[in-house]
Amino acid sequence: MPDEPGSSVSNFDSLANLATPESRMDHLLGFVPRVLASKVHIFFLLGLGVYLVLLPLLGVVVSAKAELIGGNYTNVTSDVGACIAAGGTLHLIHQARKRSRLEEERLHLTRQMHKLLFRVHAADAANLEAEGAE
Numbered sequence: 001m002p003d004e005p006g007s008s009v010s011n012f013d014s015l016a017n018l019a020t021p022e023s024r025m026d027h028l029l030g031f032v033p034r035v036l037a038s039k040v041h042i043f044f045l046l047g048l049g050v051y052l053v054l055l056p057l058l059g060v061v062v063s064a065k066a067e068l069i070g071g072n073y074t075n076v077t078s079d080v081g082a083c084i085a086a087g088g089t090l091h092l093i094h095q096a097r098k099r100s101r102l103e104e105e106r107l108h109l110t111r112q113m114h115k116l117l118f119r120v121h122a123a124d125a126a127n128l129e130a131e132g133a134e
Contacts, residue, residue, distance in 0.1 A: 037087035042080065049076040 035041060052070050056062050071079075118125045 033086035033090055036079075036083045037090055042083050045076055045079050045083065049080070052076060 048070055052062060052067060052072060053076070
């Protein structure tokens with residue numbers, strides 16, 4: 001049963017439910033990791049890092065205003081780290097939901113097979129139940 005403690009299905013469901021939006025705000029905030037993990041955003045941050053860190057190291061003068069608006073090396077690297085973390089989290093949630101659906105399908109098929117076997121071999125099933133009661 002999916003609700004039994006310790007079952008793999010309930011563990012996956014609880015993980016997947018962490019990312020299930022409950023309100024409109026939760027739904028909107030759910031897009032933040034997707035945006036942070038997007039390739040466009042990562043390339044933008046890498047370009048910003050080149051502009052703010054590499055060019056000044058090579059002697060190109062970057063205005064103080066550009067540094068103030070664009071951030072500094074710490075901001076850029078922390079943003080890239082956040083992107084990587086957001087992408088990893090999204091991957092884990094996707095995999096957990098996928099495994100949960102597979103486990104539910106396996107459980108459903110196992111129950112159907114069990115019912116079918118009891119119908120086909122009713123006499124043997126009755127013998128097994130009688131032996132188990134003794």
